[in-house]
Amino acid sequence: MPAQPSRAPRGVRHVRPLSGRAPTAQRMIFGETLRKHREALGLTEKEVARGIGGCSASKISRLESGEHDFKEKDVLCLLDVYQVVDPAERTRLLELSQQANEKGWWEAWRDVAPKELQTYVSLEDIAARIRSYESGQLLGLLQIPDYTRALVKANSLEPGVRTAERIMELRAIRAQRFLNESAAQLICVVDEVTLSRGYGTNPIMRRQIEHLIELAGHERISFRLAPSARLNLPVQIGTTTVFDFAADQLPAIVYVERCNGGLYLQDRQEVDAYERGFDRLMVNSLGSAACLQKLKDYCQKYR
Template identity: 60%
Template sequence: MSAQPARSPRTVLNLHPAAGRAPTAQRMIFGATLRKHREACSLKEKDAAEHLNGCSASKISRMEGGVHDFKEADVLRLFALYGITDDEERARLLGMCRLANKKAWWEGYLDVAPKELQTYTSLEEIAQRIRCYESGQLFGLVQTSDYTRALVQANMPDAAPSVIDKIVEFREMRAHRFAEESTTELVYVLDEVTLSRGFGGRKVMLRQIIRLLELFDHPRITFRLIPSRGNDIPVQMGTSAIFDFAEDQLPPIVYVEGLIGGLYLQDEDSVDTWVKSFDRLQIAAHHRQACKKKLAEYAMTYR
């Protein structure tokens, strides 16, 4: 039986420029699989490090955390240490290793995609489901290009037009891949304030709301709406997303957005806190038809 990745013992993944490569979903999956095999052998990171020609335990930690590329020579030595001798299993794991090392489609956008966005993009492409809430702006995967451009210009007033163009292009690619090529389910709790306090003016907001109405019947998207008025609405979770994966890939991961970057929460207690908060938010939100009606009302106000 193949090893399944254990829940990561790491509590917070904070991506800073000096922290090496951004962890991608495929590297995290393979790293978690290696960790599971190591722990099944009752070995510590330093034990594995000694077997790799005396490298540091921190290298093993980075490999298992998905922030380090995998050399096949190192991986084969770990297979020997962990007693992975079955030819089919070794071939399967080497396939995972090569996939983890493969360049992603967004490599050409690294100049406009910070590390937390690189990781985010990889997670959204492999997740079975994304549960998200944003209060300051619309969720990236449902934005029109005009809305994205206005949003970026508002947040980055000094950015060169070429930089803004590339950011818009990158988000367009993400949205296209999600809508046309992905199997990921999206559960989006929309905050009404993002409709009344928009970006880009009336025409931009009208096109954006029409786009939301077009996506309303998408088979993989579920919309809910938090009203702008009301008491005791549990919005304290703030802008965040919960990524759910297949059982043989990764445990759930939470992304929490902050002013100067994002945090990825991986430990069970933190994830459970966000899942419960999101459940409360869904209960407080208007359901499908009420949400669609409110979108239609806003479309009329922008005409």
């Protein structure tokens, strides 16, 4: 079992990977360490910026949110301001900052992975628990390659064969890594619409649903189903993923899909609101056994 997710309080903060490097999980973790040092001394970002000179409060904010590389000079200046004097601790933190700057395995797919997705994949890699609801398609971790290819082709204005294949490769590797290397729990609310209005051909949808049935028996994966015929389902949270992490890594982070790109939320009140929304949807959806039966029924439909 993974360690209990962190429930530490958090100030108002959004992660917006819109400029510079995408804020990956490792950079966010080191940035969180810097933030804790700053807050332990009761310093504001502006006061820290003044303390090290030649720096802005916005840069301190970007460092803490993982949206900026950690240069050794900057880290040493910050450690001085934060009164970290023990040589062993300074060495440890410098090594962590260097590790945070390392490129992720997904860098080879940057041509088809926008910054929001790079952040998503990095969080997916280290999460202790992932809670997800997708309203228009199946979660990427659950997709078979043929489904992914058909989905990309159907939703691209000018679909390129190479682009579709690259996206398919990346999703397949993510799924393999989750099944073979991760210890995270996945709780997924499947919307029945994604089963009834599928992608590809009947044989592709049948293989996709057979894959879901196989995954339903995995010890770290649990499904619920939001049925199309049920009234008053609280689905207005839209496509949402909640990432929970082991204690002392990161507070919970919510990813919300938008038509013009995703948004990452870390504000405690906003995260709580989405968690409550997800829990309401989960409770009002069909349980694991009923969901499995629905999947079997759809297998027959796509014969």
